[in-house]
Amino acid sequence: MRILILEDEKPAANRLELLVKQLLKDQIESIKILSSLEEADIFFLENYIDLLFLDIDLKGKNGLHYLDNFLKKSFHTIVVSGKIEFALKAFEYAVIDFIPKPVTAKRLKNSLGRLSEDTVMPLTSIPVKVNKNIQYIPMNNILYLETKNKETKNIEIESSGIYYAKISNGESLPVGRSYYQSLKKNREKTTE
Numbered sequence: 001m002r003i004l005i006l007e008d009e010k011p012a013a014n015r016l017e018l019l020v021k022q023l024l025k026d027q028i029e030s031i032k033i034l035s036s037l038e039e040a041d042i043f044f045l046e047n048y049i050d051l052l053f054l055d056i057d058l059k060g061k062n063g064l065h066y067l068d069n070f071l072k073k074s075f076h077t078i079v080v081s082g083k084i085e086f087a088l089k090a091f092e093y094a095v096i097d098f099i100p101k102p103v104t105a106k107r108l109k110n111s112l113g114r115l116s117e118d119t120v121m122p123l124t125s126i127p128v129k130v131n132k133n134i135q136y137i138p139m140n141n142i143l144y145l146e147t148k149n150k151e152t153k154n155i156e157i158e159s160s161g162i163y164y165a166k167i168s169n170g171e172s173l174p175v176g177r178s179y180y181q182s183l184k185k186n187r188e189k190t191t192e
Contacts, residue, residue, distance in 0.1 A: 001027050004043065005053045006063065007080070008035040012101060016053060016080060019108050035059070037066050048174070049075045051115070056081040056090070067093045078111055 007013035013033045054063045079090040082101040090098045097111040156164045164172040
């Protein structure tokens with residue numbers, strides 16, 4: 001699991017990271033702490049995550065608005081905040097849970113228990129890299145997708161934990177972790 005902690009209070013971020021590592025152990029592929037929405041924008045240009053821990057108040061900016069402007073359905077979100085008056089509002093963004101600060105191991109364990117390998121997030125948009133930016137195309141705006149060559153050569157995992165399907169023309173296409181297993185099974189069936 002690739003995890004991002006978006007928290008501007010360093011002690012709170014470090015404590016959350018420690019608790020997450022204790023609870024998830026070897027399920028963690030990577031864990032990153034960032035302290036601002038601007039840092040997160042840059043991070044998401046090259047990285048994918050499975051789980052976001054989001055503080056609501058990030059250097060005076062509302063973290064929930066970030067979910068408005070970003071691909072809120074491409075990863076699970078758990079809000080961690082001292083601003084409990086925003087708890088109901090947070091659930092309007094389809095977050096998994098709202099954990100009030102200070103975070104306890106028991107409360108975090110309960111929250112993480114809501115996640116499972118079988119939890120499927122509906123895909124609401126597709127990220128497309130345009131120049132050095134990522135644009136998100138809503139699924140309801142897509143009529144069809146077409147590739148020049150549908151034959152997959154190889155499935156690779158980069159050291160950063162990102163999965164890629166290498167197609168026969170040599171290009172590498174990023175593959176979401178939840179779809180990696182089904183793509184791998186389909187490839188094995190076609191090579192038998």
